[in-house]
Amino acid sequence: MKKFAIPVLRFGFIIGAGIVLLICATVLPELAEFYAKIAPEWAYLKYPLLAAIYFTLIPFMAAVFFAMKLTFIIQRREEFSEDAVFCLKAVRICALVLAIMYITGTVILSRLVDISPPIGLLVLLIILASVMVGSFAGILEELLRKVIGYKEEIELTV
Template identity: 45%
Template structure:
């Protein structure tokens, strides 16, 4: 069972990433076109919003790659290393970058248009989720750093 947990995790992460990319490529442009036709007074926001959402996909993909690298390190029993700490640090930075990008977009949208409660709630939900991922990655990074210090002290003692 233990042998299968990491490959299952990796397959699950790749499946979720593929679903998000497919949504970005196929569903999002069609939805933006529909809303541009449905509310022509906001049609000028179609491409800036799409650009902003696509821009936030880049740190997401970077964090996914770092998570897969980290899971590979766990699979080869090299989880307690500085490279693992760096992977967690990169995941943390990506998550906080996504939070900042959505916060800036949220502020810009509030200045340009009357933000509907549904879109505002969705933006806040994405910000909170990425902030939580960043905080958890930061805590794990610090725990791993402390474990490495303890391991180094034990190696020097023995």
């Protein structure tokens, strides 16, 4: 079972990132066009909103990259290293940057137009998921730093 955990996790990262990219490439432009037709007062926001959403792909993909890198570190049995701490820190920062980007975008958008409840709920879910991932990565980062410290202390005593 342990032998398949890392490849399954990598597969999940690849599928998740692929789905997000596929949605951004196909569904979002059509959705923006649809909303521009049914709500002409939002039509001027079509391209700025698409650009902002595409801009949020940068920290998302960076977080996926560092999570994948962490799986390779774990597979090499170097999980108690500074590289693993760096990957967790990078995931934490990317997740929190993503949350800040969506919070800022929501505040700006709410000043321009009324946000519909489904869109607001979706944005809230993205923000909460980003904060949770960032918090969890931060907790793991601190635990890993402590374990590395204990490991170095034990190596010095022996």
